[in-house]
Amino acid sequence: MNAPVIPIHVLADPAGPPGPRPQRTRRERPVTAQALAAVRGAIGASPLRRDLLIELLHALNDRFGQLQTDHLAALAELLRLSQAEVYEVASFYHHFDVVRENANGGFDAPPRLTVRVCDGLSCEMAGARDLLQRLPALLDADVRVIAAPCIGRCEQAPAVAVHQHPVARATVESVVHAVQAGLTTHATQETPPAIGLDAYQAAGGYQTLAACLSGQRDVESVIQSLEHSGLRGLGGAGFPAGRKWRIVRDQPAPRLMAVNIDEGEPGTFKDRHYLERDPHRFLEGMLLAAWAVGIDAIYIYLRDEYHGCRALLERELALLKASAVMAGMPNIATIELRRGAGAYICGEESAMIESIEGKRGMPRLRPPYVAQVGLFGRPTLAHNFETLFWVRDILEKGGDWFAGHGRHGRKGLRSFSVSGRVNKPGVHLAPAGITLRELVHEYCGGLPPGHELYAYLPGGASGGILPASLADVPLDFDTLQAHGSFIGSAAIVVLSQHDRATDAARNLMAFFEHESCGQCTPCRSGTAKVRELIAGDRWDAALLAELSQVMRDASICGLGQAAPNPVDSVIKYFPQELA
Numbered sequence: 282m283n284a285p286v287i288p289i290h291v292l293a294d295p296a297g298p299p300g301p302r303p304q305r306t307r308r309e310r311p312v313t314a315q316a317l318a319a320v321r322g323a324i325g326a327s328p329l330r331r332d333l334l335i336e337l338l339h340a341l342n343d344r345f346g347q348l349q350t351d352h353l354a355a356l357a358e359l360l361r362l363s364q365a366e367v368y369e370v371a372s373f374y375h376h377f378d379v380v381r382e383n384a385n386g387g388f389d390a391p392p393r394l395t396v397r398v399c400d401g402l403s404c405e406m407a408g409a410r411d412l413l414q415r416l417p418a419l420l421d422a423d424v425r426v427i428a429a430p431c432i433g434r435c436e437q438a439p440a441v442a443v444h445q446h447p448v449a450r451a452t453v454e455s456v457v458h459a460v461q462a463g464l465t466t467h468a469t470q471e472t473p474p475a476i477g478l479d480a481y482q483a484a485g486g487y488q489t490l491a492a493c494l495s496g497q498r499d500v501e502s503v504i505q506s507l508e509h510s511g512l513r514g515l516g517g518a519g520f521p522a523g524r525k526w527r528i529v530r531d532q533p534a535p536r537l538m539a540v541n542i543d544e545g546e547p548g549t550f551k552d553r554h555y556l557e558r559d560p561h562r563f564l565e566g567m568l569l570a571a572w573a574v575g576i577d578a579i580y581i582y583l584r585d586e587y588h589g590c591r592a593l594l595e596r597e598l599a600l601l602k603a604s605a606v607m608a609g610m611p612n613i614a615t616i617e618l619r620r621g622a623g624a625y626i627c628g629e630e631s632a633m634i635e636s637i638e639g640k641r642g643m644p645r646l647r648p649p650y651v652a653q654v655g656l657f658g659r660p661t662l663a664h665n666f667e668t669l670f671w672v673r674d675i676l677e678k679g680g681d682w683f684a685g686h687g688r689h690g691r692k693g694l695r696s697f698s699v700s701g702r703v704n705k706p707g708v709h710l711a712p713a714g715i716t717l718r719e720l721v722h723e724y725c726g727g728l729p730p731g732h733e734l735y736a737y738l739p740g741g742a743s744g745g746i747l748p749a750s751l752a753d754v755p756l757d758f759d760t761l762q763a764h765g766s767f768i769g770s771a772a773i774v775v776l777s778q779h780d781r782a783t784d785a786a787r788n789l790m791a792f793f794e795h796e797s798c799g800q801c802t803p804c805r806s807g808t809a810k811v812r813e814l815i816a817g818d819r820w821d822a823a824l825l826a827e828l829s830q831v832m833r834d835a836s837i838c839g840l841g842q843a844a845p846n847p848v849d850s851v852i853k854y855f856p857q858e859l860a
């Protein structure tokens with residue numbers, strides 16, 4: 282028998298309703314009435330829950346263009362938290378600009394506008410450095426131009442965000458035009474129209490869910506279909522989805538679900554691609570999983586860079602919640618959409634859970650696994666967006682349909698995010714096990730004139746760099762490990778003879794150093810040290826190998842463990858660049 286469903290606000294605040302605020306220490310700053318009024322005005326009627334801290338910080342950052350320390354102190358007062366707790370969260374996330382008083386005791390005005398130039402590998406190869414150098418001189422002094430880690434638009438490289446407005450294939454002229462024309466919202470010509478709730482239902486959407494809810498389909502047969510399909514987690518780790526459903530279902534209620542749309546791995550943009558086009562296919566998959574596993578509350582974590590997706594999901598979720606679909610799911614106490622704040626590490630599932638709880642995104646030590654002790658201490662089903670996206674199709678068409686695809690002895694479908702030196706960058710749905718050579722020629726229109734395949738990244742920043750001589754290896758989970766590499770989220774970046782693997786490794790290591798959460802020394806110091814060691818043309822291979830081993834063995838999470846991959850790949854496959 283299921284345990285009684287616990288009200289969600291108790292889950293969200295395991296300590297119970299807020300009690301008196303802890304005594305303010307002598308070192309804490311006084312809270313002014315003015316700051317309290319400003320904060321109250323910005324956060325409006327939002328509940329004062331600790332787990333909503335990041336949402337509340339967004340409200341302040343959006344309203345004032347920055348986070349002033351007097352406002353942080355006032356927010357701490359309202360949330361009955363120590364000022365240190367609020368400050369440490371605010372200063373952890375890259376999208377929050379924490380500012381202190383100036384010499385006059387006031388606060389400098391924030392920049393009027395921020396232009397973020399993506400300096401991810403694909404954008405760097407397409408000219409991001411040139412944009413970063415030239416733009417500041419061409420824009421007004423109150424426009425801030427900064428480099429941003431991969432913004433998930435690698436097929437549009439070089440990609441730039443003018444406030445929330447994405448500029449695809451950016452040139453100096455197009456960015457200056459966007460700034461001068463005041464194009465700052467998420468609207469863009471590049472975004473295709475999404476299939477809304479009505480159109481989705483008219484085409485048979487939510488029928489599979491209805492069949493489950495009405496008892497036409499039972500949980501065991503649904504989980505068996507999923508197992509039969511061979512669907513594995515598409516966030517990178519590749520854990521079998523059906524098995525995960527069984528594990529979480531066997532845990533005591535209440536069980537929660539955390540949906541991962543952080544999509545921060547440089548080179549990856551598949552989740553955005555599908556979300557922009559067909560949001561309800563994902564939402565139906567999410568509800569099917571919630572039904573099969575017996576989930577009581579769902580939290581969707583969406584990266585902050587995807588402003589258009591956020592608006593779309595807010596709209597479609599509101600329609601869904603008001604529709605008859607949700608009336609059939611009274612067990613789901615809440616579906617909350619949470620906004621990331623610019624931290625790659627929050628894609629790691631336990632860091633995502635910390636972030637949803639309103640904390641710094643620092644990965645947890647395991648065991649216990651999140652399936653047992655996850656969000657708010659409850660068993661949690663954590664899934665990547667795309668894993669859920671395929672659930673409806675698999676249940677409708679059968680596990681054989683999904684498993685029936687595949688090449689070179691592999692099974693299933695993979696959504697490859699392809700960028701770099703190809704004629705048709707984008708998301709290409711192809712059989713699992715396809716080789717890089719086949720993928721580029723059959724799906725991506727080959728390489729541009731004057732370019733020949735030199736190297737490729739099979740799994741984004743973390744998956745290593747392989748030479749052209751390994752372009753005939755099947756691309757799938759478990760096929761690349763022997764080559765010191767992995768497919769991860771299937772983010773393929775293609776390099777030609779005009780690129781250098783050493784440059785790519787420098788770009789990726791700078792990214793890892795920037796994004797390390799700093800919790801453990803092998804990763805925090807290791808990424809910085811490796812970046813220094815590879816800055817020149819002569820690399821100390823023995824020292825790098827030693828450092829790489831320490832990072833792999835002793836880092837807490839996958840970021841630090843995989844960070845040495847690109848450097849190890851260069852030493853193994855591209856020694857000619859180091860001669």
Ligand SMILES: Cc1cc2nc3c(=O)[nH]c(=O)nc-3n(C[C@H](O)[C@H](O)[C@H](O)COP(=O)(O)O)c2cc1C
Pocket residue numbers: 513514515516517518519520541542543544545546625626627628629630631663664665666668669838839840
């Ligand atoms: C450093 C790091 C970053 C990650 N980023 C993401 C991400 O952006 N999106 C994602 O779905 N999974 C990401 N993952 C994998 C998640 O930890 C987790 O395995 C996944 O969300 C589980 O869902 P799945 O089984 O459906 O793939 C990341 C893992 C690591 C170590």
Ligand code: SF4
Pocket residue numbers: 626643644796797798799800801802804805836837838839840841842
């Ligand atoms: S490996 Fe890096 S990102 Fe992961 S917990 Fe350690 S410091 Fe943080």
